[in-house]
Amino acid sequence: MLNTKKIKSGVYFHSMVDKKFKFNRISVNFVVKMNSKEVSSNALLSFLLRKRCQQYPNMLDLGKKLQQLYGANLFSGCKKIGDNQIITFGISSLDDELSLNGEDLNRQVAKLLDCIIFEPIIESGKFVEEDLTIEKQNLVELVEGEYNDKKLYALNQALYHLFNGEGYGCNKYGDVESIKKIQNSKLIDAYKKMLASAEVHIMFVGREKYSDCFDVFKNRFDSIYRDDIYVSESKKYIKSTETKHKVEYDQVLQSKLVMGFASSKQYDFELDEVIMVMTALLGGTPMSKLFLNVREKMSLCYYCSARYDRFKGLIWVESGVENKNIEKAKAAILEQFEEIKNGKFSDDDINKVIIFFEDKLKSVFDSSSGIENYYLSELCGNRVRSIDDLIDKIKHIKKQDIIKVANLYSLVIDYVITSEG
Amino acid sequence: MERAVIKDEKLNEKYIKLKHKTGLTVLLYPMEGYSTSTAIFATKYGSIDRTFKKSTSPEFTTVPDGIAHYLEHKLFENEDGVDTFELFSKTGASANAYTSFDRTAYYFSCMDNFDESLKILLNFVQKPYFTDETVQKEQGIIGQEIKMYEDDADWRVFFNCLENMYHNVAVNVNIAGTVESISKIDKEVLYKCYNTFYNMNNMVLAIAGSFDVDSVINIINSEIKDNSPVEIERKVESEPNNVVRSISEISLPVSMPQFCIGYKLNAFSGLEMVKEEMIYQLICELLIGEGSEFYKDLYDSGLVAGGNVSYEVFCGEGFFSLIFSGESSSPKEVLSKLNYEIERKIKTGFEKAEVERVKNALYGYCIGCFNSPNSVAKEALNSFIFNYDIYDKLKILEEVNAEDINNKLKLINIDNSTLSIVSPLKN
CATH class of the missing domain: 3.30.830.10 (Metalloenzyme, LuxS/M16 peptidase-like)
Known part of the structure; x- marks a missing residue:
């Protein structure tokens, strides 16, 4: 079970201990509202801070320290969960008990992470200018580099167009133009705001001793003034406009087709589990309608899958299609969705999906990053469901429930990258 | 079965290594505290094994590029028309397969119903069923897969590097082959490859996680078919020391x-x-x-x-x-x-x-x-x-x-x- 302690206003320490793990994973997650004005600065912070800190002012020394700590993995970055941007800093490292010379790795690692986040090198009220220049360039390259992965790029573009580049439509790293404009003093302001106002979830998943970690971050937040604290939230997207159709031309051998579906009516969050099962029935497993029909029987796509984003209430279908078959694939996907709306599936099909989820959800406990990701998502959704409760809900879903939610949904956007001619 | 327990005192871990009478190597690694298990049934057969013979055959055979991968796709189909994923969907296991340069691996991970899933895994890999029609049909999907990788810059830059380095070793050829090479694959050549490389003497069953060792051994004894051990000779192409191009x-x-x-x-x-x-x-x-x-x-x-x-x-x-x-x-x-x-x-x-x-x-x-x-x-x-x-x-x-x-x-x-x-x- 996840054990949660409140450290300070809007700051929570969550732990889950399990002796089977050989590594401990600590992450500090700052949750802020996703908006186009601040997303780039927040993203930049996640990369800038990990380069050096007061204890290790030279990034070479920091790199050596991580190697010495048995290759401890210092990670940082951003996630988008619903309308929230999550700025994460974390370390995964070997537990004390497995060190070769009895080192106190747990304490050293917690202190190092604390130093990285809270003791950056700030001189005359500014970050090191050289770091800022390099990290801005790196972040620009990272955002531009998403174009290399056409599958990801197509999904991001569909999101951008659906939300006109605002909120949930923002790239989690921001946009190139905004990144280039970030000024040192403004970044300091963003840093201060993140420490003072973000909702903070500190997660420890590991072998046993989390007290060192708890003490380090408790002491830290005791000395931080907190005000105007953000509470994570997400609003479901409701279809209110005509379906958008977007086509982009590029030199690709295989086209990418992304289709977004949304409900045209408000619905209760209690329906999330039903929509999740319905989406899996459509395209979430190798037994789904999209896999069996669009891929296997019709040989239209190498991949064709669906997933439900419960925070925004959107269903995304992604596929890789031969250029000449785009319209056929689109029609076939819509047809499969219609079949679900018309109840053309059996109780046996539902049972298979339920078994699939049961297995998948229980498996979460065998991976520290799996546990961290599951609970972080739940915490940002303001509704922490235990895995047992979630499985229980899923098991009670009936065919009529699925038909009902499927009929709430219709296409809101399709986005295609294909080659000309 | 020959049995050895291999331990590491410092790590306080151990696993069991078995040799089944058919020649199959079995590696069992029970892991305390875990709820899931992963089982991999694999053959030492990958894309680089393009020219080979059984030790009893007089001559080497060269097969079309991409055939190990093609075979991997085809084994998921069964004679009764039931898709293997359908069978796994009843146990809840997440199953899949991959082919690399030197191996083809079929695997599943699961929480519950491990024994049933293991039986499915062992059975479908041991029951090849190919017809001219089903072999032909697979060309569409695999052709799509090949095209997807041709658009993938990471993949292309890596493979071109291998092509630049290797003259003869077949790491210089795409694992899935080319649209042209897979068009030459028919059921006869698929069976030939299967009967050579899917001999238990060339295979391993590796299992780790939460499972009962005795129960697994019983399943192996009942599900693994007898086969005469095959000795495989792979033609080793001489490879110059120098790179092909800089x-x-x-x-x-x-x-x-x-x-x-x-x-x-x-x-x-x-x-x-x-x-x-x-x-x-x-x-x-x-x-x-x-x-x-x-x-x-x-x-x-x-x-x-x-x-x-x-x-x-x-x-x-x-x-x-x-x-x-x-x-x-x-x-x-x-x-x-x-x-x-x-x-x-x-x-x-x-x-x-x-x-x-x-x-x-x-x-x-x-x-x-x-x-x-x-x-x-x-x-x-x-x-x-x-x-x-x-x-x-x-x-x-x-x-x-x-x-x-x-x-x-x-x-x-x-x-x-x-x-x-x-x-x-x-x-």
């Missing part, structure tokens, strides 16, 4: 140039190869890891995106090379700097203290392999393919010293390197 460049829709730099080294076999792999991993980490001056220089200069150059010791039967990859506005400059750094380090050598520090890092990485049923099962499979025991890597690591590192470093020949570039399209 540079190649193609254009794709990417935001900035991507590169792979390859240094070709002599190939090894078995445990010796594993030892060499560990040593060269340490060398790569010493050269460009986060604690190296070279990494800092690359980061500060902004020459490589994010300062990140990833490395891989790419090795198997008949091939061994070091591959460095990343994104840079000037890949040629990266190559030049890396060559300079290697030459500099060959002259100065690495010091004992830095070698010990990097050994620590690799020790942590090795322990990481024992942190999930999935990674343990994969490591067990590797140990079968290259014929070592799972804990050998930790022993090797303990014994490696700075002298070994510096001696092996000297064998990297910067004149035997290649640069593969994928650059952005013009306009």
Whole structure:
């Protein structure tokens, strides 16, 4: 079970201990509202801070320290969960008990992470200018580099167009133009705001001793003034406009087709589990309608899958299609969705999906990053469901429930990258 | 069944190694505290095995490129028309398969119903069923898969690097083959490959996680079919020491140039190869890891995106090379700097203290392999393919010293390197 302690206003320490793990994973997650004005600065912070800190002012020394700590993995970055941007800093490292010379790795690692986040090198009220220049360039390259992965790029573009580049439509790293404009003093302001106002979830998943970690971050937040604290939230997207159709031309051998579906009516969050099962029935497993029909029987796509984003209430279908078959694939996907709306599936099909989820959800406990990701998502959704409760809900879903939610949904956007001619 | 228990006292872990009467190697790694299990049923047969014969056959056969992968796809179909995924969907297991250069692996992970899932795995892999019609039909899906990879810059830059390095070893050919080569595949050649490489003597069953050892042994005894052991001879193409070409460049829709730099080294076999792999991993980490001056220089200069150059010791039967990859506005400059750094380090050598520090890092990485049923099962499979025991890597690591590192470093020949570039399209 996840054990949660409140450290300070809007700051929570969550732990889950399990002796089977050989590594401990600590992450500090700052949750802020996703908006186009601040997303780039927040993203930049996640990369800038990990380069050096007061204890290790030279990034070479920091790199050596991580190697010495048995290759401890210092990670940082951003996630988008619903309308929230999550700025994460974390370390995964070997537990004390497995060190070769009895080192106190747990304490050293917690202190190092604390130093990285809270003791950056700030001189005359500014970050090191050289770091800022390099990290801005790196972040620009990272955002531009998403174009290399056409599958990801197509999904991001569909999101951008659906939300006109605002909120949930923002790239989690921001946009190139905004990144280039970030000024040192403004970044300091963003840093201060993140420490003072973000909702903070500190997660420890590991072998046993989390007290060192708890003490380090408790002491830290005791000395931080907190005000105007953000509470994570997400609003479901409701279809209110005509379906958008977007086509982009590029030199690709295989086209990418992304289709977004949304409900045209408000619905209760209690329906999330039903929509999740319905989406899996459509395209979430190798037994789904999209896999069996669009891929296997019709040989239209190498991949064709669906997933439900419960925070925004959107269903995304992604596929890789031969250029000449785009319209056929689109029609076939819509047809499969219609079949679900018309109840053309059996109780046996539902049972298979339920078994699939049961297995998948229980498996979460065998991976520290799996546990961290599951609970972080739940915490940002303001509704922490235990895995047992979630499985229980899923098991009670009936065919009529699925038909009902499927009929709430219709296409809101399709986005295609294909080659000309 | 022959049975051995292999232990590591320091790690306080153990696993069981069995040899079934059919020749099948069984590696069982129970893991306390875990709820899931991973089972891998694999054959030592990959894309590089293009010319071979049974020891009883007079002549070698050469088969179309991509056939091991094609076979992998086809085995999921059953004679009664029931799809294998459908069978797994009743147990809740997540199942899949992959083909690489030297192996084809079928696997599942699950929480419940392990025994039922294991029976499905063992059965479908042992029951090939191909017709002209189903073989023909698969060309559409695999053709799509090949095209998807042709658009993938990471894949293309890596494969072009292999093509630049290898003259004859078939790592220079796409694992899935080409649209043209797969058009030559028919059911006869599929059966021929199946009957050669899916002999139990050439296969392994590796299981890790939460399962009952006795129950697994009973299932193996009841489900594994008798077969006469087959001895396979793979035609080993002689491979010149030198690279094919020193540079190649193609254009794709990417935001900035991507590169792979390859240094070709002599190939090894078995445990010796594993030892060499560990040593060269340490060398790569010493050269460009986060604690190296070279990494800092690359980061500060902004020459490589994010300062990140990833490395891989790419090795198997008949091939061994070091591959460095990343994104840079000037890949040629990266190559030049890396060559300079290697030459500099060959002259100065690495010091004992830095070698010990990097050994620590690799020790942590090795322990990481024992942190999930999935990674343990994969490591067990590797140990079968290259014929070592799972804990050998930790022993090797303990014994490696700075002298070994510096001696092996000297064998990297910067004149035997290649640069593969994928650059952005013009306009």
